[in-house]
Structure formats: C-alpha cells, structure tokens
Amino acid sequence: MAKQPRVLVGQVAAITGGARGIGKETARALVAEGMKVAIGDLDLDVAEATARELARGGSNVRAYRLDVTDRASVRAFIEATERDLGPIGVFDNNAGIMPVGAFLDESDDSTRRQIDINVYGVLNGVKEILPLFVERRRGHLINVASMAGKGGFPGVATYCGTKHFVVGLSESLRGELQYVDSPVEVSCVMPAIVQTELATGLKATRGVKPTTPEDVAEAIVDALKFPRFDVIVPKSAAVANGVLQLLPRRGREGLARALGADKALIEADQGARQGYEVRAAHSDPQLASGDQPAALSGGQD
Template sequence: MAKQHRILTGQVAAITGAARGIGRATAQAFLREGMKVAIGDLDFATAQQTAKEVGHGTVAFQLDVTQRASVKDFLDGVESQLGPVDVLVNNAGIMQVGHTIWEEDDATTQRMIDINVNGVMFGVKEVVPRMLSRGRGHVVNIASTAGKGGFPGGGTYCGTKHYVVGMSEALRAELRGTGIEVSCVMPVVVNTELAAGLQDTRGVKLIQPEDVANEIVSALKEARFDVFVPRSVAGITKVMNLLPRGGRESLSRALKADKVLIELDAGKRAAYELRASHSDPALEAPDETKQLTP
C-alpha cells in the first residue's frame, strides 16, 4: 500500500529570508496547499511587498537571522498572529564566491558563517523546544549540493553548507520518535540572484526557485529527509560516494563542477555581491576598506 501523504492545509509555516528567490517561491507553494505563511527578512520593505503580492493573509516580519533574539521575536510574532509554528524553513543565506580561500577577506568569511551557519542554528534552537512541547512539527533546512563536496572559489560557502547537512543529520537522529520531522534540501545552482554569473555544469542545468519549492512541499507531505533538487542529483551523489577520491575529483572535473564557483562573470554578479555585502549593517559604503569581498 502506498504511503499516505500528509495534509498541509491549515498548517502554519515560517520562512526565513523569504522576501525573494527560493523563500518567496516556497511561500507561494505553501499558500497553494492552504497553509498559513509568515515570511521574515532583513529587507523588511521587500518582505512587506512580497507578503502583499502573494496575498492570502501572508504576514511579514523584520528578521536578522544572525541575532538569536531576532529569530525568537520572529517566531513569537508568527505564533501571535497565525498560531503555533508547524513548519520552519531555514532558508536565509548568502553565497559570496569567486575567490580562493586565502584571498577572501575576513568580513566575507564571517558574514557567511553568521548567516548560513548561525542563522540555521538559531532557527533550530528557537523552534524545536516549541515543537517538542506540542509533539509535532517539521524543520526544513536549506543546504546545497555544495554541502556534499568542496568546490574551488567557494570554500567558505561549501563549508557552511556542509554544516547545514551535518547538523540536519544529527538533528534528525536527536528527534527520532518525538513526532518532529527534519528535511535537508540540497539544490544545484538555482536561477536566483545568488546564481548570477555562474556557469552550468555538464549534465545538471540551472533550476528554478519553483522547482525547489515544489520539492519542499513534497518533502513535507512524505516526511522525507534527503531532498535533492533535481532528484537526479541523488544518483550522481551515490556514484560519487562509491568512488575513491581521485575518481570523485576526475568526475567533478569532467562535469565542470570544479569551475562553477571560480570561473564566473564578476560583472553579472556585481549587483548581488554588493547587496550581500550590505546585509551587514556595519558596512556603510561599498568603497570602505571593511567591506565584504566584492
């Protein structure tokens, strides 16, 4: 007998970094399932505009995932307006790439750790106790296929996504039998601002934010942990894991995966890189010496 899919209608979902991109697409996908949605973003004005555009009672909140107090306030606000959080999607993240590890400035490194690592960790620490008290819930952590390997030009980014994968696996084991599910989403390069100026790999092409959102919905319905987008990447990953290191590296070169984050069009990425840099309130102007790597 086929496993019965879970009904999502009426569930409350909170999504971080949801003013645009994957977060916005996920909000829209959840709304189609009849869920109640809250979005949080550092860019509050855009979050408010997104909430207005997607409609259906979506609410927006100011959110800085690098501050645990802000994450707590976000979840408190969601529960006050919509009810207990059934689903948390830890989506907020930045990807500043194109530099070797030793060339990347310290502010860039720290900012990716603050957002991609601490942002997910704070989300988990704040939402899991709430879910445990109710005996139900689902945590969705957005990682990347970069969390399954290391790619030139993206050492820090890959490291932060390795953290999300490893922490998600540990969290799943810790929550076994509690009624709380965990999903780890690992997409290839997605057609958002983050992917501006990046190359395609051979055999795995650029995907759309809606592709990721649809797989997140599927994971919620099926209580599935490993969420590769597209699903074909799961097969590639299995093959890679069976090969010795030399074989994995040769296959990566054959697929041009080793070029994606290092051989990019800096001009096409300039707007995103600047916006990512300005996600740090301490950075006042793009020409200051303390700016993140441009």
C-alpha cells in the same frame, strides 16, 4: 495501499530569508497548498512587497523584519508569527549567502558574514523553534543546505564548510529526535546550483539540469506531504552524488573536471555578479545605517 499525504491546509509556516529567491517561491507554493505563511527577512520593504503579492488580498501571509544572526530577533519573529497566524507547524531555515571567489582573496568580513548567517542563522532558528516542536510533539523543521554540503568546490570554500555544517547538524538532530521517540520531522534540502540572483555569473556544468526556485519549492512541499530527510534537487543530482561516492578520489576529481564542476564557481563572471554582490554586502546586519561594506561579497538566497 498508497501512503496518504499529510494535510497542509491551515498550517502555519515560517520562512527565514523569504523575500526573494527560493524562500519566496517556497512561500508561494505553501500558500497554494492553503497554508498561512510568515516571511522573515532583513529587507522588510521587499518582504512586505512579497507578502502583498502572495496574499492575494487575504491575510494569510505576513512579513516581518528578521536578522537571523540575532537570536532575539529570531525569537521575536517566531512570537509575532504565532501571535498573528497561530502555532507554527513548519519552520524553514532558508536564509543564506554565497560569496564567490578564491579563498586566499576572501576578506575576514566575508568569512564572518558567511558563518554568522549560514551557521549561526540556522542554529538560532533551531534553538528557538525546536523546543516548541518537541513540547507540542509536532512540527517539521526544514534546513536548507546545498549539494555544496556534500562536496568541496573551488571558489566557495567557506560556503561549502558552512553547508557541510548544516547537513551534519540536521543529521544529528534527526538522530536525537529519534532517540527520544519524538514525532518531530527534520528535512535537509540540498539543491544543486539554483537559478536565482545568487547564481548570477556562474559557469554552467555539463550534464547537470538547470534547477529553478520553483523546483526546490515543489520538492519542499513534497517532503512536507511525504516526510523524508534527504531532499536533493534535482533528483538526478542524488544519483550523481551516489555514483561519485563510490569512486576513489582521483575518479571523483576526474569526473568533476570532465563536467566542468571544478571551474563553475571559481571562474564566475564577477562583473555580472556585481549588482548582486553590492546588495548582498549592504545586507550585513552589523553595518550601521550609512556605512559602506568592507568588501563586495555575500548575498541572501
């Protein structure tokens, strides 16, 4: 007998960094499934515009200003969502940034911003939502990592480190929940390069199917209906990763060179990325109004 999908209609989902890119398309897909969705984003104006677009005249999508680097802001986001929409059943740690460039050229501000958003942003979400899920004995935590959390790619050294953290954290959380026999689910989403503003100017790699935000959103919906931990997008990337892990280091590095993966990020077109980088750098929550960013690096998914 085929396994029956979990019912999503009427459930509440909260998405960090949900105003653009993967977060926005995930919100769209969840609304299409009949869910109520809270969009949290540092850019409230864009979040509200996204909410209006997706709500279709209803009240099933709400927007909130959210700074994931501030645990109190995350707590306020969760409290407002539950007050307005009901108990959260799905929490999607989606917010993230990906500066591109050689590690030796990376500024301290860029390093700090990546760790604040990609690491502490995820931790703050987990620390605030997981106690509620465990107490209620229901809930599904989605942590958006990257295939960069499974390997190392020239041009995004710190980013890779932060995504390795998200993968390791998610694995450990799953183990601890199983240890205490909790029914709370954890999924770790690991996309290849996704065609969002974040990927502007990156070089294509041979043999890798282009991935869209819609592809990632579809995979997340599927993981909610049929819970699983590993959510690799596209599925071909999971096969490729499995093969790579069987090869010795020289073989892995040789294959990466053959596919152009060793140059895809470090040889990015910085001119093409400039608009994205400027907006992203201005998203630093530690900048006071009117301040200028110290460096053009970083951006939200």
